[in-house]
Structures are given as structure tokens and as C-alpha cells.
Amino acid sequence: MSQQQRGLSLYWKCQLIGWSLASFYWAIVGYLGSNFSFPLAVVHFFGDLCIYILPTHLFRTISKCKQWELLRPKQLLPIVILAVIFLGLIFMLLTIGKNYWIRSTWEPHFVGDLSTSFKDAWLTTWMTGIRLMSIWVLAYYLYHYAQAEIKASKESARLSLIAKNAQLDHLTAQLNPHFFFNSLNNIKALVNENPIAARRAIDLLSDLLRTSLYNRDNALITLQEEINLINDYVELEKMRFEERLQVNFDIAPQLLDKEILPLSLQTLIENAIKHGIAQQPDGGTIAIKVTKEGNELKATVQNPGTLKQEKSAGLGLKNLQERLALQFNGKASFSLEVLNSNVILATLKTPLT
Structure with a gap:
């Protein structure tokens, strides 16, 4: 007793x-x-x-x-x-x-x-x-x-937390197949054209899949982990776009240990490639910048392209918006804007933890 x-x-x-x-x-x-x-x-x-x-x-x-x-x-x-x-x-x-x-x-x-x-x-x-x-x-x-x-x-x-976690799991389950099926399609195109590159692409995809599965239970990951994932993803995409795809990073070193939503920046990069670089005959450069703005981490992704207002956001961006709202209770924000006739700027702001 x-x-x-x-x-x-x-x-x-x-x-x-x-x-x-x-x-x-x-x-x-x-x-x-x-x-x-x-x-x-x-x-x-x-x-x-x-x-x-x-x-x-x-x-x-x-x-x-x-x-x-x-x-x-x-x-x-x-x-x-x-x-x-x-x-x-x-x-x-x-x-x-x-x-x-x-x-x-x-x-x-x-x-x-x-x-x-x-x-x-x-x-x-x-x-x-x-x-x-x-x-x-x-x-x-x-x-x-x-x-x-x-x-x-x-x-x-307790029920609200269970519902929130279930919804986050559902959104993540939607997002991961969306991300990996796109990558598999890229590898399929390389199998006959460049088997060596296809094998390298399979290795990269394996690493991405491993990282995604291991981080599935993590609500947040460090910015450094997200950048590592982006580097693998960009290398995978460069096998398809070659010189048409260029990526520039401008990230404050002191922010690398800060936490962000998994696959958040990667989603913006994927969107920039799919709706920006892929639509440009000569490709272009994606500029990624991460800074601290007050008590927020501000990440911007700039790419060539046009914003078609009549089309609703893709699955990846819809997932991102919903995951941000769930994880940060409305304290995070995401926006897309046109800087000029052929430049799109995506801005992501999340509270610093």
C-alpha cells in the first residue's frame, strides 16, 4: 500500500x-x-x-x-x-x-x-x-x-490534443507521398538516360525517406536538419534540370540550431521548382534566405515564375498552411507575392522556440 x-x-x-x-x-x-x-x-x-x-x-x-x-x-x-x-x-x-x-x-x-x-x-x-x-x-x-x-x-x-496530433499525422501522411512520388517520377526518367545518376538519385531518395520516417514523430526539427534535407532534394532535382536549376543559400549561422516545422522550407523549394523553374525554358535561380525578425524566424524563397490567381494552392502548400496553423496555433504565417512580372517571393514566419 x-x-x-x-x-x-x-x-x-x-x-x-x-x-x-x-x-x-x-x-x-x-x-x-x-x-x-x-x-x-x-x-x-x-x-x-x-x-x-x-x-x-x-x-x-x-x-x-x-x-x-x-x-x-x-x-x-x-x-x-x-x-x-x-x-x-x-x-x-x-x-x-x-x-x-x-x-x-x-x-x-x-x-x-x-x-x-x-x-x-x-x-x-x-x-x-x-x-x-x-x-x-x-x-x-x-x-x-x-x-x-x-x-x-x-x-x-486531451481530446483537442489527440485531434490535433491525428490531423497533423494525416497531413504528414499526405505530404510525404506527394514529395516522394514526385522524386520517384524523376528517377524513372533517369533510369534509361543515365543509370549512374539514377543510382545516385536512389541513394539520395533513400536518405530522404529515412530522414522523413525517423522525424515523423518530431513536431519540430532544427533548421540545420531541414537544410540537409533540402540539399539532398536539390541534388536529386539537379539531376533532372542540370544547369537550369541553381540554388543560393543565405542563412545566418546562429539560426541553424533553431527549430522549424519539418519539410516546411523543402515544400517551398519543391513548389518553386515545380511552378517556377520547370516552367522557364532557361530555368533560373532559387534564392533561400533565413533571418531573425524580432521573435520570429523569417524564411524567404524567391524564384522566377508567375502567380496564377485563378488556381488554388497545390497540395503541398495547403498542407503547409494547415500544419503551421495546427503547430503554432495561428502564430505562424505564410504568404506568396509577386515582386515583378516574373519573380515570386514565398515568405514563411514562425515563432522562435
Whole structure:
């Protein structure tokens, strides 16, 4: 049995502490009055502790059996009102009975009977009981409502995280085949024309596939890892485009250990080649620049080409936008713009982690 299991529960700690404080307060009131007796104060203290814990614990047991904690506030309100009145009555009877028994047993000069003691004290004692039991019952149900709210919030957050991870996995599963099927088509074109280059391309694709699979569970990778992947991808594409494809890197060295979304820059490079370089008879140069802008990592990819507004974004760019939104909760941004008649600029901004 663990230490936690051997210890008192929070409920019993609150019961003992709460009623002990109430009993201690009444002991102080008695001390400030007349004819204070320390032994009688101790008897009253433990007597109060026992007789007030008993009815409240009994009510708690009934409440759990009836599952009143699960009721809505409007449904619970009549039960709370009746419970407070009933518990107040029990408080009155137990208190008057306890006080009479102690005084008749321990005070030699006490003269009186139970009915007289009841007539003199029943209303005041009942009102005190209603006040105390109102506090107890309301605190008990408010605690359960707070716990239910916390549990619901945690469950909602857990389900939201599961849904987010599932969506990210789905998007990644879409993206990887899109990326690798394009590469396989490139290798297919090289098999007959240049077998040596085709073998090198297969090695590169194998490395890319290995990197992608190993990083599948990583939400983020370093910029250096992304650049390494891009270098392999560009080398693979240069086998098809040869001198028509040129790539220039301008990356601040201090940013290489910063984390970015896997395949984010690679997606922009792939898009620049597919919709830019491949459409130019003479090819062109892709310029990649990564800088720090405030608390963001800013990556730009510039390439020759035209932006056709009537066509929706390709699968790769749609995936990228959705993955950015999911991973960074709307704090990342991506845009495409026309710099002039034949130059496109893609800009990616993500929070620095």
C-alpha cells in the first residue's frame, strides 16, 4: 500500500480541520465567559467533533449513493435547502443533548431538566446549525462542481490534443507521398538516360525517406536538419534540370540550431521548382534566405515564375498552411507575392522556440 493510500483523504482532512476550528472557536468563547473549566472545554471539543462529523458524513454517504453531485444546480437547489434545514435540526438536537448531558454529568451544581434546556436554546441553536450546515453543504457541492469543471477542461484539452496530433499525422501522411512520388517520377526518367545518376538519385531518395520516417514523430526539427534535407532534394532535382536549376543559400549561422516545422522550407523549394523553374525554358535561380525578425524566424524563397490567381494552392502548400496553423496555433504565417512580372517571393514566419 502506498503512502498516499495510507494517508487521510482530502475529504477527511477538511472534515477534521473544519469542525476542529469551529469547536476551538466555541472553546475560546467559553474561555472568555464565566466559570471556564479546561477539562470541560476538552470534553466539549471532542464531543463537538464527533457529533458534527457524524451527520455531515452520513449526508455525504447518502449524496454519493443518490449521485446528487451529478445534478445540475437547478435540480440540486431544493435538495440543498431541505438538507440544510434537516441538518440544522440534527445539529440543534445533538448540541442541546450534548450540552445537557455534559452539564448534568460534570457540573455538580447544575439544576435543570432537558425540556427546559431545549426551550431556552432551540431557536438560537437551530439558526447556528443552519448557518454552519449551509456553509458545509455549499462548500461540499462547490468543490465537486469545481472538480468536475477541472476534469472536463482537462478532458477537453486531451481530446483537442489527440485531434490535433491525428490531423497533423494525416497531413504528414499526405505530404510525404506527394514529395516522394514526385522524386520517384524523376528517377524513372533517369533510369534509361543515365543509370549512374539514377543510382545516385536512389541513394539520395533513400536518405530522404529515412530522414522523413525517423522525424515523423518530431513536431519540430532544427533548421540545420531541414537544410540537409533540402540539399539532398536539390541534388536529386539537379539531376533532372542540370544547369537550369541553381540554388543560393543565405542563412545566418546562429539560426541553424533553431527549430522549424519539418519539410516546411523543402515544400517551398519543391513548389518553386515545380511552378517556377520547370516552367522557364532557361530555368533560373532559387534564392533561400533565413533571418531573425524580432521573435520570429523569417524564411524567404524567391524564384522566377508567375502567380496564377485563378488556381488554388497545390497540395503541398495547403498542407503547409494547415500544419503551421495546427503547430503554432495561428502564430505562424505564410504568404506568396509577386515582386515583378516574373519573380515570386514565398515568405514563411514562425515563432522562435
